[in-house]
Amino acid sequence: MLPSSSRMRRGEEFSTAVRKGGRAGRPTLVAHFGMREESGEPPLVGFVVSRAVGGAVVRNQVKRRLRHLMRDRLDRLPRGSLLVVRANPPAASARSERLAAELDVALDRLLRRRDPSRGRRDG
Template sequence: MLPSASRMRRGEEFADAIRRGRRAGRPMLVAHLKTREADVPPLVGFVVSKAVGGAVVRNRVRRRLRHLMRTRLTAIPRGSLLVVRANPPAASARSEHLATELDVVLDRLLRGRRSESRTLTDGRS
């Protein structure tokens, strides 16, 4: 499971990541990444609405996403806020497909972050 220190719990953190963070989406998942300058572990939160399914299905999807994020946590910059929202197709997805979708979304978010920092350091706008 995801380490306790890396779990997002406060509503303000969810709101900040969703409102002010970068967004990347796929049919199964949408992720919001808000980078902050802080020397603390990244915080990860999950949103699985009733549109995904009943309580058992939602909890299963959330557990699978937490398990997948555990191995990907080191790729997230320290101090960042990441919110992963599951869409209805995530309920019936195989774990391998869910992992692939998560990798694509995270790659898009992190690639965009690298190009932004490169632009700032190069002096280009």
């Protein structure tokens, strides 16, 4: 699972990422990316899964799947970053491979916007 030290818990951290950060949407999820004032802190990741996704059991399954996927992608996030992953209703029935692919696309977009030199390829 995602390390406890990397989990977002405070409401103002969620607000900072959602309101002041960038956003990249996919059919199954939307990722919001922001930065904290203290850039030396480890990255934090939070998850939002509303009732529109499904009942409590389904919502918890989606959160667990997203936490598991983020564990392997945590090292891609710069220090001091805040990432909120919001699940859309199609996430409930999506296969893990699709969730992983869409999470990768969203992260790539957000990180490329933050550092445009990463997205350039010559040739």
